[in-house]
Amino acid sequence: MKKILGVLFFLIAFVSNAQSIDYYTKKGFAVEGYDVVSYFDGTPKKGSKSITSEHDGVKFSFSSKANLERFKADPEKYIPEYGGYCAYAVAVKGKKVKIDPETYEIRDDKLYLFYNAWGTNTLELWTKEGAEKLKTDADKKWEKIKKRKS
Template sequence: MQVSTFIKHIAVASVLFSSAAAFAADIDSNADANDLAIQGYDTVAYFTMGKPVLGSTEFTSNYKNATFRFVSEQNRNLFNKDKVKYAPQFGNFCAMGTAMGLKFDVDPTAWKIVEGKLYLNLNKDVQKAWLRDVPGNIKTAEQNWPTLKDLTADQAKALNG
């Protein structure tokens, strides 16, 4: 391979890698490999409909480089007016996991709104444990989050697991 061709391949690979990294969800925002937050569930629907509802690819918004889906333009607009209010606490990570000093994915059907804030959990069994002491778990999670938010899940596990 000629040196100029090799350099071109390196340049193309660098651009592709940096552009992919530029669009990846922030480290403090839980999203899947496609940067989809909370498995495509509409975070506003928990507040307005009182239940988890899958959003549509037609109505989306980004927050912390993660994509949120919504069931309607109205829900998307509500989210865009106050993303901090509607986004799940602890960067879309499991509230109980955060209280334990860890970062876990969530089951969007294991949820609870407490004092106007949305909390999600890994699954319904973990949620049962979280519900035993909601105020205490929220307090502990809030204390842990400043340290956890800048760690990967593996780093959190190495530190606290």
């Protein structure tokens, strides 16, 4: 009986820490360790490994304790769309692609991140090709891929 209770406790703990979606994490943190609150202040900043919080099974780091508190008060406001993967790649290809954490857009009070390397800046493509239509396409495609691990 003790073994069964132990296994049940482990499973409950495991499930409660499981992510509801797949997030882009690099270096152990969402958004490559950048402070998601700082984007809404207009300047993305790297977070500190000593100022962190976990939400939905993912670690987030912050540049200040004030930003940590803002996040804790309303985490859904600050979490990037599409798990922090490139919004353009989700819209166009239905794929999860890494991002450049300093290439972003705040649209309708939501954070969108983009790939920007090797001469390809997908934020520019997102804007040029019509962000509203691409956002609608990304929302539909994200529903199909959001739980798949990349």
